[in-house]
Amino acid sequence: MLKWIDIPPVWLLGFAVLAWLQVAHVPMGLSFGGTWADFAGGLLVGGGLVLMALAFAEFRRHKTTVIPHQEADRLITSGIFKRSRNPIYLGDALILAGLILRSDAVLALPLVPIFVWVIEKRFIIAEEDRLRRKFRMDFARYCEKTRRWT
Template structure:
């Protein structure tokens, strides 16, 4: 298979999947609020959410910066120029998607809206089914054995 013909995605689905999940969780929280998240202290969950949100934003910036430094497109619909295995990509093959998931969970903890947890789960599943298989086919076609070796030593999420 020609590596350039095996583009990862025609449309950048993952950001749209997570944004749709976040919007749906906000709407669902207004229409049918679920039971609040139990907490021994009223500020414990928002503080944890803020910490997780900060971690998510830091991870996302680190991953995007690593891709840009290696002259590799950040947008999923473009052809990969280099196999990036450094920075956060040493620990996760999908650190940006991991950051999106953590950020969605953080919004749930900060707002006390349990719908965000369901949105995170649905977004992860949709990303896993819609985006990741075509991205992995593209990277395998483009980088072959090097990508296979990378997959063996680096987990997909964490």
């Protein structure tokens, strides 16, 4: 049961709730500036969703798991994975940043790097260790060509 709760969307939801709590209970009169923040936030959320959709399409095309705690059947290096080793997690971070901008949660902005750190420690390092053991040189070459967070 804990493995099904300990998944990135739940962490994203938790961080989004923290941002909402900041706006609701500790606004302190700070603001990003209205319309531009709504627009930028919308672009970030939309961009995050597009990244995630592209990554899910690659997982489906290669018939391997998208679930973080399971072992992958294949190493995906095509499509969006040519640009980023972790487009879904990058999408999560973009969505969080966008939600923070759209909700005017100025004091919650530091949650974005904290979220990235948690995701890296909680999921990415373990996933990359499994991929490194299973795909050895192929994964090493992939890591040389493709950055983790871009």
